[in-house]
Amino acid sequence: MSLPLRIPTPARLGYSFNWAGRIGLAVILFWVVIALIGPWITPYAPGDMVDWNYFGPVNGQFWMGTDYLGRDILSRVIMGARYTVGIAAAAVVLACAGGVILGMIAGVTGGWFDMLLSRLLDAFNGIPSLLFGLVVVAAVGSSIPVLILTLAVIYLPGSYRFARALAVNVNTMDFVTVARARGEGFGHIILREVFPNILGPVLADLGLRFVFIVLVLSGLSFLGLGVQPPNADWGGLVRENIEGLSLGAPAVIFPSVAIASLTISVNMFIDNLPTRIRDRSE
Amino acid sequence: MLRSATTWLLVGQRLGIAAITLVIVSFAVFFATELLPGDVAEILLGQSATPEAVAGLRTAMGLDEPAFTRFLSWLAGLAQGDLGMSYANNMAVADLLAGRLANTLRLAGIVTLVCVPLALTLGIAAAMWRGSLLDRAVSMLTISVISVPEFMVATLAVLIFAVWLDWLPALSYGVNVDSLGAMLRAYAMPVITLTFVVSAQMIRMTRAAVIETINTPYVEMALLKGASRRRMVLRHALPNALGPIANAVALSLSYLVGGVIIVETVFNYPGVAKLMVDAVATRDLPLIQSCAMIFCISYLLLITLADVIAMLSNPRLRR
Numbered sequence: 001m002s003l004p005l006r007i008p009t010p011a012r013l014g015y016s017f018n019w020a021g022r023i024g025l026a027v028i029l030f031w032v033v034i035a036l037i038g039p040w041i042t043p044y045a046p047g048d049m050v051d052w053n054y055f056g057p058v059n060g061q062f063w064m065g066t067d068y069l070g071r072d073i074l075s076r077v078i079m080g081a082r083y084t085v086g087i088a089a090a091a092v093v094l095a096c097a098g099g100v101i102l103g104m105i106a107g108v109t110g111g112w113f114d115m116l117l118s119r120l121l122d123a124f125n126g127i128p129s130l131l132f133g134l135v136v137v138a139a140v141g142s143s144i145p146v147l148i149l150t151l152a153v154i155y156l157p158g159s160y161r162f163a164r165a166l167a168v169n170v171n172t173m174d175f176v177t178v179a180r181a182r183g184e185g186f187g188h189i190i191l192r193e194v195f196p197n198i199l200g201p202v203l204a205d206l207g208l209r210f211v212f213i214v215l216v217l218s219g220l221s222f223l224g225l226g227v228q229p230p231n232a233d234w235g236g237l238v239r240e241n242i243e244g245l246s247l248g249a250p251a252v253i254f255p256s257v258a259i260a261s262l263t264i265s266v267n268m269f270i271d272n273l274p275t276r277i278r279d280r281s282e
Numbered sequence: 283m284l285r286s287a288t289t290w291l292l293v294g295q296r297l298g299i300a301a302i303t304l305v306i307v308s309f310a311v312f313f314a315t316e317l318l319p320g321d322v323a324e325i326l327l328g329q330s331a332t333p334e335a336v337a338g339l340r341t342a343m344g345l346d347e348p349a350f351t352r353f354l355s356w357l358a359g360l361a362q363g364d365l366g367m368s369y370a371n372n373m374a375v376a377d378l379l380a381g382r383l384a385n386t387l388r389l390a391g392i393v394t395l396v397c398v399p400l401a402l403t404l405g406i407a408a409a410m411w412r413g414s415l416l417d418r419a420v421s422m423l424t425i426s427v428i429s430v431p432e433f434m435v436a437t438l439a440v441l442i443f444a445v446w447l448d449w450l451p452a453l454s455y456g457v458n459v460d461s462l463g464a465m466l467r468a469y470a471m472p473v474i475t476l477t478f479v480v481s482a483q484m485i486r487m488t489r490a491a492v493i494e495t496i497n498t499p500y501v502e503m504a505l506l507k508g509a510s511r512r513r514m515v516l517r518h519a520l521p522n523a524l525g526p527i528a529n530a531v532a533l534s535l536s537y538l539v540g541g542v543i544i545v546e547t548v549f550n551y552p553g554v555a556k557l558m559v560d561a562v563a564t565r566d567l568p569l570i571q572s573c574a575m576i577f578c579i580s581y582l583l584l585i586t587l588a589d590v591i592a593m594l595s596n597p598r599l600r601r
Binding site for chain 2: 119120122129130139218219238245260268
């Protein structure tokens with residue numbers, strides 16, 4: 001007797017995406033690829049003035065027009081993807097790694113450690129994120145490592161809070177009690193029992209935090225405290241070309257569209273994650 | 283409704299926790315600002331200062347004393363309402379802050395009046411007719427607004443209302459505000475921008491909170507016994523969603539005090555957030571500390587208020 005062959009495809013396991021999620025994922029992957037291969041596909045050097053015409057229109061030579069100095073916007077948007085996507089990704093990974101590790105430890109140990117850390121990070125949450133970023137960057141000076149660390153610090157408390165709440169729930173479940181009774185150590189409980197069971201929601205949370213970080217980074221750059229000229233991320237590109245707004249210049253529209261496309265597609269992707277991943281408790 | 287003594291005890295306990303948090307916050311704020319690089323005395327005296335002059339100024343300003351002593355005297359001053367003197371221009375911090383804080387609170391107040399009723403109505407309506415055209419339109423709009431940076435909402439508002447339609451001035455300050463009409467026009471742009479930004483978040487969270495209670499068995503029961511959809515949501519679901527909604531509103535409103543730096547910059551509006559960023563540039567520690575305390579206090583106040591509302595509205599939280 002032969003068993004019917006069933007290949008465990010994502011759809012059969014309940015992990016398939018609907019069309020909105022797929023579009024979101026496609027746009028995210030598109031920007032990631034652009035960020036990775038950016039320097040090799042720019043039609044012009046991003047810092048070169050290639051046109052006498054400032055705020056030039058869209059044409060066959062310059063696909064997205066030119067900026068206030070006559071530099072090619074397409075090349076600058078492609079390079080901007082590196083800064084925006086790269087800095088935001090590094091910061092969100094740091095923030096979530098720190099938050100999840102601390103959150104799991106606090107959630108599993110409880111007691112005064114949990115109490116102290118939770119109160120402290122709650123208090124920290126009260127400081128507006130963009131303002132904290134501004135203050136640190138204004139005080140220390142802006143460089144890419146400073147930006148990454150600042151953004152990571154801003155979003156660590158939120159990630160901690162989220163991971164802790166999940167870990168506390170998982171911690172009371174029977175299989176964790178069983179593992180304790182079996183005599184498993186602290187490391188085993190955190191890594192093998194708790195972590196796999198909070199991974200799905202944590203990844204969804206990571207996506208949302210990525211959006212927030214992109215927005216704060218763009219805000220910092222818009223105020224002139226983010227990535228420093230002559231380099232520019234997307235927020236910086238909007239700042240540089242803001243005078244072109246009343247002329248309806250493509251130089252200010254395309255970077256804005258780039259930011260919006262990235263953040264909206266991440267939101268679409270997260271909102272349409274299969275429930276199996278998003279919420280394991282159901 | 284009868285509130286028992288234990289309820290008020292719990293509320294008092296919550297207020298106590300808020301007070302303790304406030305002390306921790308003041309500690310964190312003080313020592314975080316101490317960590318800012320750059321010596322105040324050197325910055326004040328400029329490049330040509332002799333080491334003796336710098337040392338003299340440090341002693342005169344009390345910077346030589348240990349940090350913890352200064353923390354205690356700062357805290358004692360705060361408790362008496364003495365915020366200290368600004369390093370940069372030798373004015374009392376309280377005088378510098380008063381005008382700015384009034385501006386910030388006025389803007390925040392106007393935005394609150396506009397956006398809380400708007401956001402709650404839209405959020406509850408979207409949850410009530412879930413999946414309808416209204417719900418989908420509201421969801422689409424709010425997700426777009428929270429997905430784009432604030433400066434894009436602000437510049438878009440300038441582009442539409444000031445450049446294309448020419449209805450409103452692009453800058454809010456500097457225009458004279460003698461008549462009511464002129465004042466309305468001056469505040470219109472920042473208020474429109476902030477209303478979009480703040481209510482988007484509120485609408486989403488209100489909708490989610492109401493939908494969550496709609497999915498509970500007792501609301502289903504109300505539907506089964508023949509209550510209208512309206513009655514089911516407003517009488518059965520809404521009172522139980524009040525806690526999360528209050529929390530969402532509090533979070534959004536706390537943003538209006540310190541988070542509006544972009545809007546203050548784009549519209550040239552003199553509020554507290556801008557004052558703080560300027561203070562960092564001059565290493566004006568007393569001013570920075572006072573601004574940070576204002577943000578933290580307003581956040582704590584709003585969050586505590588939301589928690590108390592949640593406790594009073596939900597008996598299960600009082601056990």
